[in-house]
Every structure is written in structure tokens, then in C-alpha cells.
Amino acid sequence: xxxxxxxxxxxxxAGRFGTVPMLLTVDDDGRARASAVSVSWDGVHAMVRAGRxxxxxxxxxxxxxxxxxxxxxxxxxxLVDGEVVATRPDxxxxxxxxxxxxxxxxxxxxxxxxxxxxxxTSAILHVVTRGSxxxxxxxxxxxxx
Numbered sequence: 595x596x597x598x599x600x601x602x603x604x605x606x607x608a609g610r611f612g613t614v615p616m617l618l619t620v621d622d623d624g625r626a627r628a629s630a631v632s633v634s635w636d637g638v639h640a641m642v643r644a645g646r647x648x649x650x651x652x653x654x655x656x657x658x659x660x661x662x663x664x665x666x667x668x669x670x671x672x673l674v675d676g677e678v679v680a681t682r683p684d685x686x687x688x689x690x691x692x693x694x695x696x697x698x699x700x701x702x703x704x705x706x707x708x709x710x711x712x713x714x715t716s717a718i719l720h721v722v723t724r725g726s727x728x729x730x731x732x733x734x735x736x737x738x739x
Contacts, residue, residue: 627651629647675715676715
């Protein structure tokens, strides 16, 4: 089950999540990639601090998503679909100019990172099923306690 989030309320809804958001992109080989990021908002534009690979993926394929996992004990995760409108690489030592400071925060510790500007196109609160699962012992743990 999902509940639509009006884009005008997205900033407020996202602000209530205490979890680390994930940027979902697609690699050159077609595999999905999820990376922990930090996000600040400018209206319906998300200013996403991302690393080198996520920056590359977002520049090459403009359809991305943001996922805020459900906080512990909560029923809903937040999924935001969007379109990349710009990528702003961080300055590297020796670069000149005034870029690379948007979005605040740090580059995530990854050389070649920067800010991915994402225009939100839709958002939902998705119910996360937290049913009971049978407990399994991790591989290699063969002793009963």
C-alpha cells in the first residue's frame, strides 16, 4: 500500500524521517546502485551530495530516485522519483572559480563527488511490511546456544 505525497508537502515529510537517504541510480552496465547521501531542499529540487560514481550515473541517466528507509518501529518509507536537472562537481585542488559549494556539507569523502540537483516528479509513502520471519542461524554458526 502506498500514499501519495503532494510535492508541496515533500520538504516537510522528508524532514520527519530520521534515516539516511539513499540515491538510486543505474550504472553503465544496467545494474541498480544505491548510495547513502545527504539531501537539502530548494523547493521541489533536492540538492544531493553524492560521490564520484553516483555523479557519473546521474549525469548519464537522468531518471533517479531517493529512498528514505522507514525508521525503526515506523510503517512507512519515503520514495521520491525525480529527474536530474544538473550535476555540479566539487572543485578539485587547483581549480579556479566559485563552484562546488552548493548543497552544504561535505563531498562524502569521495574525490570527484559533488551535488546532483534533482527535480522531484512524484513521491509516495510506502508501507513496509514488518511481519515475523523465521529466525535463521548465520552461515558458519552451527552450535545451539
